[in-house]
Amino acid sequence: MLQYVSRTSAVRGIGYPSLVRCYPAGRPGGSSDEAELDSARKWLAKLDPETIPRGICDITFSRSSGPGGQNVNNRYHAAKGNDIVIQADESRKQTNNVNACFKKLNELIIEAGREAVPGETSPEQTKRVEMLQKAEAAGRRKMKEFQSKKKSARRSGSGRGDD
Template sequence: MLAKLWKTAWRCRGAAGASLRRAHTASDDELRAARTWLAQLTAETIPRSICAVSFSRSSGPGGQNVNKVNSKATIKVPMSALLPLVPKILHPSIRSSRYYAENSQALVIQADDSRKQSQNLNACFDKLTSMIAEAGRAAVPGETSPEQKKKVQKLQKAANEARIRMKKAHSNKKSSRKGRSDE
């Protein structure tokens, strides 16, 4: 019974491992390039010229300033302009962002934290940069250290040896039953 449970667990673990391997279809070179790109990502990495900028009246408290001044900044970044600038591995994460507008196929980011247009515009670009960085952290796995690789190999070897020991014990148990003759 224990061997059957163990075998089932082994199969399930193997299937899960296979699906995890399929999830990371990017090559090592693509991952390395994405890590380098993300390390160099700043607010200036994405050119402001690809964004449509608009200003509108802010909501909330602020009195006469809120009623008269268009201080709320909104940027609209078309995906067709953004995706060529970003590593391909980040595309699904960016499309699943809360800023993504399906109808317009664009990222729409707003900021009305400040009373000044320029500060709100900079806040929008900061939000865009941090969203792309967050997508990178979610999509690009970190590099595995040599120590971690050795540890994984050691654990895999131990698991394989335990599996072989169980198989041999099961085989011995079965073969000992065959030798008996019921008289």
């Protein structure tokens, strides 16, 4: 039996873990963390669709949706799981659609990496943050002193109007 090769190709990738930004913008004394972040930034910078190993994905091709192809590729027949399904049908050629799928996977990984790995903080920004933290601490200290003086004035009895 002759099967039609479709214009639609799909790439099933490895499970998609929930990526949450777990690093604050700056950690005091985090040299090992900084080295890890630097290596993650370099890895993301080098990543492109050609560097993604083709073996980590299951590549499948769906049948044509042309005449007689009703209910072939509907959502009820799709496998459910923790996989990412990336689909492309921009071209009539299978290889172009596979490359388009890997390009989409690359963009997805880079987007997740941008959310998970913070950018480098400039020395000016670090200094500005330190100054803001010092100003906040000074303002908090001033407010505490004000509240303390107000309470001590109440305790001493002055200002109550007891004649």
